[in-house]
Amino acid sequence: MLTTRGFFGRRPSPDEAVRLPPGQYKENGFPVLSAGPTPKIDTKDWKFTLKVGPRPVKSWTWEAFNALPQTKMHRDIHCVTKWSKFDTNWAGVTIEAILADAGLGAPTGYTLAHSFDGYTTNVPFKDLTGEQGMVATSYEGQPIAPDHGGPARLFVPHLYFWKSAKWVNALQFTERDEAGFWELRGYHIYGDPWKEQRFTGD
Amino acid sequence: MDAVPGAKLVWQEATVARIVEETPAVKSFFLKVPEWRGFMAGQHVDVRLSAPDGYQAQRSYSIGSAPESDEVELVIEKLDDGEVSPFFHDVVQAGDAIEMRGPIGGHFTWGKRDNGPLLLVGGGSGVVPMMSILRHRMNVAPEVPAVLVYSVRHYADIIFREELFARAEKDPNFHLVLTVTRDPPADARVRSGRIDASLITDVLGYFGGAKPAHTYVCGANAFVDVASRLLLDIGVPFPTIKTERYGGDPARDAAAPVPGA
Numbered sequence: 001m002l003t004t005r006g007f008f009g010r011r012p013s014p015d016e017a018v019r020l021p022p023g024q025y026k027e028n029g030f031p032v033l034s035a036g037p038t039p040k041i042d043t044k045d046w047k048f049t050l051k052v053g054p055r056p057v058k059s060w061t062w063e064a065f066n067a068l069p070q071t072k073m074h075r076d077i078h079c080v081t082k083w084s085k086f087d088t089n090w091a092g093v094t095i096e097a098i099l100a101d102a103g104l105g106a107p108t109g110y111t112l113a114h115s116f117d118g119y120t121t122n123v124p125f126k127d128l129t130g131e132q133g134m135v136a137t138s139y140e141g142q143p144i145a146p147d148h149g150g151p152a153r154l155f156v157p158h159l160y161f162w163k164s165a166k167w168v169n170a171l172q173f174t175e176r177d178e179a180g181f182w183e184l185r186g187y188h189i190y191g192d193p194w195k196e197q198r199f200t201g202d
Numbered sequence: 203m204d205a206v207p208g209a210k211l212v213w214q215e216a217t218v219a220r221i222v223e224e225t226p227a228v229k230s231f232f233l234k235v236p237e238w239r240g241f242m243a244g245q246h247v248d249v250r251l252s253a254p255d256g257y258q259a260q261r262s263y264s265i266g267s268a269p270e271s272d273e274v275e276l277v278i279e280k281l282d283d284g285e286v287s288p289f290f291h292d293v294v295q296a297g298d299a300i301e302m303r304g305p306i307g308g309h310f311t312w313g314k315r316d317n318g319p320l321l322l323v324g325g326g327s328g329v330v331p332m333m334s335i336l337r338h339r340m341n342v343a344p345e346v347p348a349v350l351v352y353s354v355r356h357y358a359d360i361i362f363r364e365e366l367f368a369r370a371e372k373d374p375n376f377h378l379v380l381t382v383t384r385d386p387p388a389d390a391r392v393r394s395g396r397i398d399a400s401l402i403t404d405v406l407g408y409f410g411g412a413k414p415a416h417t418y419v420c421g422a423n424a425f426v427d428v429a430s431r432l433l434l435d436i437g438v439p440f441p442t443i444k445t446e447r448y449g450g451d452p453a454r455d456a457a458a459p460v461p462g463a
Contacts (some may be wrong), residue, residue: 001258002215002301004251006293009259010285023250023260025285032423033447035309037430037440082260118441147427185308186211198248199306201210 019076020084021193027083032147035181039117039167043151048135050102051172058102062151068093068101071134075157077164078193090155092136095128095171107173112180113154114170121165121180122189123156125173132158135168160191160198211303212237213250218298219273224361227280228327229291230266232273233300241269242311243338244331244418247276247304251286261286262306264330264420266362268337277330277361310418310446312338318346321405321414321438323397323429325353325421328448329361332418340373349377349408353397353425355384367391377408397425402432413438420446 011017016026043062050057060068072091078084099106112122127133136144136155144150149166156163162182183189188197196202216233223229246264267275280291294300312320312335320339322332329352339346354360360380370378370391381393381401393401406413417438419429426447433443 001252001256002299003254004300005298007251007253007259007289009251009253009257011257023258025259031447034445036445037419037434037443038427039440081262147423182309186306199211 016086019086021078022196023198024078024082024084024193027079027085030085030148031079031081031083033079033081034147034166035119036117038147040146041116041151041167046151047169048152049170050098050104051170052104052107053172053174057104060101065093065135065152066137069097071097071131073131073134073136073155073157077157077161080160080162080187080191080193080198084193088157089140090134090136091138091141092134092152092155094131094134095125098135098171108175110174110177112172112174112178113165113168114172115165116167116169119165119167119181121154121163122174122178122183123154123159123163124177124190127156127159132156135171136164158192160188160193162187163191209239211248211306213301213303215299216274216302218294218296218300220296221294224277225359227359228361229278229280231276231278231290231294231300232267233276233302234272235274235302238274241265241274241305242308242313243269243334244311245305245307245334246331247274247302247306249276249286250301250303251289252301259286264327264334265305266330266333268334268341270338270341277327277333279327310420310444312416312418314342316416317343318348318416319409319412319414320346320348321351321409321417321433322348323351323417323419323421323433325425325429326355326359327361328419328421328425328446331420331446333362333365335418336369336376340369340376344373345375347375347409349379349405349414351379351381351397351401351405351429353381353383353421355382357382357385357388357392379405397429397432399432399435402436406436406438413442415442417443418446419443421448423447 046062049059071094076086106125133156137152154165154168216235219232219234246262250260252258263276266277278290280287324332383396387394419426426445
């Protein structure tokens with residue numbers, strides 16, 4: 001490691017420091033980042049589909065999806081662009097609840113989330129279980145704003161936040177771990193912030 | 203050129219060769235990078251600063267230079283409350299070593315094989331990756347039609363001003379639409395006011411009725427939202443629009459883009 005001449009930096013408080021993965025800083029706002037324009041999605045047109053390989057297994061309308069059992073999660077989130085945001089509150093439907101409603105066990109060990117705008121990201125199935133992940137439909141007690149991924153986004157906060165796909169409309173079980181949009185463009189296949197897995201090979 | 207998946211991005215020591223003041227709040231840092239494997243126009247890098255006790259801060263910055271240049275130009279806006287950008291502005295000198303790795307970002311990029319026409323829309327320091335794309339286009343495919351729409355608050359905030367005017371004058375395939383939102387117009391080459399539907403309509407006129415093949419929009423989130431919505435409303439196809447939003451509380455240093463949140 002090179003010591004940078006003249007750099008002393010700002011330190012987070014000890015309480016904050018233990019919650020910040022390496023290379024991250026605490027952000028109080030909620031920045032928006034995405035690869036393209038924000039799509040306009042009316043909940044009347046919203047549909048979420050569960051797929052096994054190429055085969056659609058079950059789809060839900062907005063009303064049917066919101067009738068599934070609801071789960072709340074209170075978590076810190078970590079963006080690969082270096083900011084972390086503490087104590088965010090989300091609610092939605094766990095993948096276990098989605099599978100149960102479809103009458104399915106986990107068909108494979110890997111998933112690929114798909115979004116209305118064509119975005120994809122891969123998450124191992126085990127990372128979506130045990131209240132580690134869900135399809136979120138509310139943020140801080142309100143509908144998720146369109147630029148933050150509403151009506152619904154994947155929420156997998158123990159991985160870098162690009163894994164929490166905005167505007168999600170399908171979860172596909174895949175035989176192998178298939179790289180998604182950013183994973184094909186130089187970002188890490190798994191993305192654990194605590195191991196600082198930002199880019200391929202990290 | 204990079205964006206090759208599979209190759210690990212290693213931290214390396216770059217040397218600051220020279221520093222150029224672009225505007226009162228923006229400086230360019232020209233870096234010599236020992237093992238640089240090239241990049242695609244539009245990409246960015248991560249820099250890492252280390253204090254004597256081991257504390258480190260990392261930030262992302264867009265590259266303004268063309269891939270053909272032998273120095274990597276990082277263009278950094280000073281944000282007074284930031285941790286990293288004031289350090290660059292107030293402390294860093296030519297000859298200093300800075301750790302960096304990259305290039306990063308395989309989406310907001312342009313290369314010759316992508317062809318055109320190109321529409322580049324930048325707000326404030328969002329012009330930086332556009333400059334890399336424009337300079338690269340001039341080097342490798344000057345026949346590709348390109349329009350840069352560039353919005354800044356004040357005339358004095360125009361990064362690369364003289365170079366842009368010179369390129370617009372010399373290059374028949376390049377049009378510059380520069381607009382200043384908070385000053386009265388002081389220069390006949392500059393429009394006044396925010397980007398709106400009539401400006402976008404005028405801009406599309408440069409493409410002779412066709413739509414741009416690739417549109418790149420970069421700037422603060424609100425700017426990107428407004429600009430991309432105007433483009434969609436006038437019929438620019440959704441999949442042809444790439445965006446980069448300068449994330450982060452503007453009071454911090456988030457200077458460049460990526461996937462995410």
